[in-house]
Amino acid sequence: MRLSECYVPTMKDVSSDVVVASHKYSLRAGLVRQNASGLYTWLPLGLKVLRTIERIVREEMDSSGFLEILMPSVQPADLWRESLRYDSYGPEMLRMQDRSGREMVFGPTHEEAISDVVRSSLKSYRDLPINLYQIQWKFRDELRPRHGIMRGREFLMKDAYSFDVDFEGVMRSYENVFSAYFRIFRRLGLVPIAAKADSGAIGGSISHEFHVLVPTGESTVYHDKRALDLSKNDYCTTEEIASVYAATEDAHDPQNCGVDPNDLQVSKGIEVAHVFYLGDRYSAPMNVKFHDKNGNSAHALMGCYGIGISRLVAAIIEVFHDDVGIRWPESIAPFKVGIVNLLTTNEDCKTTAETIYAALADSSLYDDSTDSPGVKLARMDLLGMPWQVIIGNSFVKDKVVELKNRANGTTEKCAVDALIARMQA
């Protein structure tokens, strides 16, 4: 895409209360704009990244046997009364009345809504398991929304729910999702730690949080120093990963963790996913029942599994950036290639830039502006496409273009044909 035909309102400066890199660069690179505290508009480049993460999550959930559905954002308060959470949920839940005076909420999560759907059709143990997920915007009225899309009030989540006949069934679903999450994070270029966690407001008894470790993370994770190596290993099984100690601050038990103090690390992390065994926490009060093999009525047992899709955009920028901008991993970059022509008045350079752009069109962002070389190079570094093709003096002199790897900063000179072939690969 030509920069002149895209809408990329970059910014030079951001306000002084912007402290983390992902907040700064998501604004400066024109990925998002703030409409109000904790409320953001996703602009073309940001939305492209968000959609790519969605697609990866969707592919892995689909291949794990989960079916996509979509529940409404606005839910009747009565459902939350049935589950006994309406009064306990607290001020993070955005509450309202519709024009008939009925109390409604903007769903901060969907255990009640999914239970309401499934109970309306569930009859027999033969209908189970039921594995459903959605990718839906949620609202949590944070007391202090901060760090931009890292902790916004309206945020995009993939939330999945499993319904099973018995505990073993839920554990199969749980492990299934656990493995899918590692595949997802690896495809995104991330190395998460799966930490035993408290289940908090969601309820239930078994729970893991997935954390991406970065110094700016707001969570604290206690883990065996081997945990990160295991997560990095593509061939490591879920069992191997789960066998190594890792726990969130709330769940960490220094006395009984079984880790030699010399092997215990304390890391800062960003929580990007959370999985829960719910048991009958919702199915009992909400009457999600089926007839078992013996004809007896039983409550379905549930698990729920969330990934913070919009937060992942922030987490990825926290991991992949430097002092001048974003360094997108190729798997989720808005464009694979950025094309910069430094000599806009040179006809040869212009023709070459257009030739390269024509060959790479969909996978490239071509800065076709007449801005100065310094402005263009700085902007392309800020935007962070994995590869930069720079057309300038080397082309005039030697008919070669420069290919810059944004991740490590190395550049090499390439003939145009070879460059196109390589970038198309």
Add this chain to the structure above:
Amino acid sequence: MRLSECYVPTMKDVSSDVVVASHKYSLRAGLVRQNASGLYTWLPLGLKVLRTIERIVREEMDSSGFLEILMPSVQPADLWRESLRYDSYGPEMLRMQDRSGREMVFGPTHEEAISDVVRSSLKSYRDLPINLYQIQWKFRDELRPRHGIMRGREFLMKDAYSFDVDFEGVMRSYENVFSAYFRIFRRLGLVPIAAKADSGAIGGSISHEFHVLVPTGESTVYHDKRALDLSKNDYCTTEEIASVYAATEDAHDPQNCGVDPNDLQVSKGIEVAHVFYLGDRYSAPMNVKFHDKNGNSAHALMGCYGIGISRLVAAIIEVFHDDVGIRWPESIAPFKVGIVNLLTTNEDCKTTAETIYAALADSSLYDDSTDSPGVKLARMDLLGMPWQVIIGNSFVKDKVVELKNRANGTTEKCAVDALIARMQA
């Protein structure tokens, strides 16, 4: 997909207040489930159709030079005060207070939000035109939500906004979208009428509504009897279409319509899209300004363009159904083919069903249940896939399967190989 691995909770009966076909079949075929008045969960088959419509809309908007963004659902009331709509909008707007007591709304439309985004970056006439769209859930608190997803409270809309230097610029954007809409509706198998309309609560002065004509439609359209033929003609230009009289009830002027009374038809229609010339209705009060060629400050002129994506699912069912179920057009069917094996205890039939399913997997729904032939055939008619492959006595006798065209009910006998080749084409 195997029916046993999909979540398709079909229903035999619906409540007696369900009167239109799309409401009945969207519930009976397991496309959606109601969570509360006007609030629906989209189940796997329904969501597939919704996503396909989204994709078609997206492709045509992208190819028209519009860029996709995504604005938040929840908006600060202050933006609506700036545009002078907060007090006038009425009880259809869902209003709420956040935990700090700030007034917020669940966006019924996004003219304010987009103006807020664009004014933050717009500087020069060189930045224009700016053409943006989103596909986003909206909430309108209908007094009487009815006819299921036809008039739900939470509904999916594609809303596009154009910002231009002058009137001619907006008209180019307007005609651009007008043409894109005809392409979209034709790809969906629909023949809409573009009727001159009042612009109502949105404001502005030039406006067209797009109506799909069906007897159950809630709107009335007055039109030259040639209008429908022109809309059906793929080669007809926007100018030709716009030159033939069509107007909504509010905009119809019997004295000055210029149509011979013998040529004037009155039809019932479903409003599926609406386009508006807004001028400076929002850009003036909200200060969306740029410097023109002479360095003077001017307000950008706007257009806005909506398509009711979730309502289109209902409109398509209203057009494509019969007494026993849905008849999906191939372009948006959840699956192209439904596979039914009537003789589940016959090993040959079973093997053949599995062979056909293996060849067509992603494009077919295979009823692998052991239900009776009558139940299976009725269910497949209800679900409405364009082609049905029926394996039964003809296969036992002559090694052929039946291929049924759901749209016209014709059946023919096919050898398995020929059938697979044809359905894969």
